[in-house]
Amino acid sequence: MAELDDLARMRHSAAHVMAQAVQELYPGTRLGIGPAIEDGFYYDFAFPQPITPEDLPRIEQRMAEIVRARAPFVREVLSREEALALFGDKDEAFKVELIHDLPTGEEISIYRTGDQWLDLCRGPHVGDTGRVGPFRLLTIAGAYWRGDEHRPMLQRIYGTAFATRAELETHLKRLEEAQRRDHRRLGRELDLFSVAEQVGPGLILWHPKGARVRTIVEDYWRTVHDDAGYQLVYTPHVGRAELWRTSGHLDFYRDSMYAPMEIEGQEYYAKPMNCPFHIQIYRAHLRSYRDLPIRLGELGTVYRYERTGVLHGLLRVRGFTQDDSHLFCRPDQVEQEIVGVVNLTIRLLGAFGFNEFDAYISTRPEKFVGDAAMWEQATEVLKIAARQAGLRYQIEEGGGAFYGPKIDLKIRDALGRAWQCTTVQFDFNLPERFHLEYIGEDGQPHRPVMIHRALLGSMERFFGVLIEHYGGAFPVWLAPVQAVVLPIADRHAPYAEQVARQLRAAGLRAEVDARGERIGYKIREAQVQKVPYMLVVGDQEVAGGTVAVRLRSGENLGPRPVADVTTMMMAAARPMAAAALDK
RNA sequence: GCUGACGUAGCUCAAUGGUAGAGCAGGCGAUUCGUAAUCGCCAGGUUGGGGGUUCAAAUCCCCCCGUCAGCUCCA
Incomplete structure (x- = not known):
């Protein structure tokens, strides 16, 4: 752990060195923030003139000079007034804002690099610039000031740094390997899928070989689900406005839905989710407590509006097929059902070669429906399920949707990268809205608990992850041509x-x-x-x-x-x- | 959506205001061959789309579409 901290400290120092180099080379550049991140560091800048990737070598060169100079990092504590005056004089508006937002009582410190440069910084840093390890600047990208899309856009320079040249080389090799495995590239080279400009962005055309693989995945999925007591259904791609009004999607999810189409004076919407349809199937009969749990599953194709900038190959698309299911059960069945889902997930993903997972449990947000005790109990069940499956998990405080807590699983691929596919969510909202009931042992109506889950996530994303995991060399059972x-x-x-x-x-x-x-x-x-x-x-x-x-x-x-x-x-x-x- | 970069043949890329070209892939022909590329010929383009500047635009300017790196958001 200490080693990791050392690395992060060094990378943060590298960010300072980069900022110094940038300000020396491009006078008038204002500073945002510059932290260490998982594989390196970045710094956000407001340049007088935008820079381009061609500028990076120049900056690297200047950084190397600063490193060679071995200028000591010197910490200095200032009063709020001194700090405001200092950065106000330098016209560093972003830093001034940061200082204003520092809580009272917090020590305000700056770090000087030699006697030529300084930055507002909590630290810590390495002793001197000479201790910044081998580095490389990677990319330039836009980033909103403080991650807020209503604030100015800065230019972010990403870099990476390691303790040794060998580690840096290994990391750069890994980046190259990731490029070689890029599913968009392999998708074309192996003739698996394409996206046609004429069809529209984020809409996938599955070529025969990709479709072959998908069919195998789906067939296997069906077998496993039959075996696990699921009943598979098919539902339409569109539904009337009234359905989406009842479900609440028109209130809470409209931004992600496509504009309605009018048929015989009635508005119909392409479905962004399958739940309302499965609910209708549940409601088609009067249900007895003896019937529960009812597990309805579907490879359901949904359409969601996604902003153009977020689309990415198969991993983020506008039309996709979820391996969706909704479990309707009695409160006393919740635990066994959640445990069952988690076990099923591990079994299913394991068959595709994924055996490493990170679990994230999201708890009650500020705005929520249902009562707090119910949330508490459900969250506890998620933890129990994770523990019994031997999953380590993190808690995302307040990260749940307004309608219920959830557990997400990220799978680790061959390169150690994490991908989110699986999600299991409680839904305290829809059973209310649709007045779902079952008749209990007491002859009275009761409200069932509803659990929403997708294990592979979507066929598109899962296929993308599969391609990258195997670098296109699918295991024999999945290979389109064996x-x-x-x-x-x-x-x-x-x-x-x-x-x-x-x-x-x-x-x-x-x-x-x-x-x-x-x-x-x-x-x-x-x-x-x-x-x-x-x-x-x-x-x-x-x-x-x-x-x-x-x-x-x-x-x-x-x-x-x-x-x-x-x-x-x-x-x-x-x-x-x-x-x-x-x- | 935002910032920046980019868009030339199916793919990878040349052509920096003056006749759009190569390799691979494709078609045809020859070759019948022992473990990662046989040879020859042919075809392939309204340079993403539209508008403008110019005697002349792939090249300069504007708008739109799309792609890429991120940000924000998510299966």
Whole structure:
């Protein structure tokens, strides 16, 4: 832990060095704030003239000079008046605002770097600029002053710094690797999906290979949900205004909804959520306490307006399919249901190779519906469920939606990056609004508890995460093409077809590349497409009834009987076995 | 939405006010080949869209659309 603090301190000092370099190079630049962050640091500036990425090398160079100068960081405590005068004279309006907002009694300190530069700062810092480790400036981006979109936009420079050159290099390599795995790039290269300008931003076109993977994911999802006692349903994509008025979406969610369409004088809205429809299914019958819990599940496609600037490949889109479910249960069933959902999540995500999770429990916000005791109890249940599943969790105080507390799971991918997919939320609002009831043992109507949950989150986002997690090299059970049979010469094509037929008969996805190209060319293509098995057939294989097996790892297993290869592939194509066998 | 950068062939990129070009991919032909790119030919563009400046615009200016890095917001 001490090491981490040291690193953060050094990065914060690096931010100061950068700010000094910037102010020396671009006089008149005003300072925002400049903290250390997870992998480095940033500083926000108001430049007289906007700078561009071409300016970064210059700034880096000047930073290097400052580092070489080994100027000591010297702390100095000022009175509020002195501080205001000092930064007022320097025309540092943002700093002045910060000083004004410092609580009374808080010590106000500045740090001087040598005798040429100073900044308002709580510290701490390294001893002198020479202790700032190897750094690199990465990107420039806009950032609102104090994160408020109504305040001025500053230019933020992101940088990274490490204790050693080797660690810096490793980190830069990791950034490159992340670029190589970018699902938008792989989506194009592997022909998985696209977004067409003519269709519209944030609207995904699933190409045959992407759709293949999605179908496998969905089929598996259905199997697991059948098994877990869910009843799967289908509901429409639009619903009348009255539905959304009752649900409260028109009051609370309108900004995320598309404009209504008018049909026969009635307004209809594209659905941003599936819940009101599932509720209607619940309401289609009078429900007995004996019927509960009722778990309605759907791969439900929703449309939400998202500001253009937030759209990002598959990870943030405007039309997406949630693996949505709503659980209606009695208060005494809540705990087992939540525990069941968390366990189901871990089982489902585990099958796709995700075994590391961070859980976040969001508690009651200032504005809420229902009574506080109910919130308290529900939040407690979430904690119990997290604990029994062995999940470490953090509490997000006041982070819940107005209608109920929730637990979100972030999965860690192969590069250690966290992605939010799973969300499990209590809903104390909709059962009230729709007057949901069940008849209890006492013959009286009671209000059921409703739990909203999406485990993969959305098919789009989950697919994006899958692509990046595996770098496009899907485990055998998910690979759109599991094997490609490669005839050496035209005369081997009929045999190749025969092999492919055998594999397909065993339920495997096999293709033949019978083009008049050399074997090296076809291997390369299959390799680039990350096909798990390349089965080469030439004179020897035809004669022996074998195929020469090459794995995408580059490993050459040599000739094997077709039946053996089929068995081997079938074993590797089982969901649970996937992660272990496919290396 | 905001700030900045960007938009040229399916993809990756040239062409800095003077005739839009290459590699890969695609089509055709030749080659029949043993584990990551065989050779040749052909085709491919209203330079994101619209307007303006100019004798002349991919290039300069304005508006719109889209993409990227972030901010804000989220599955």
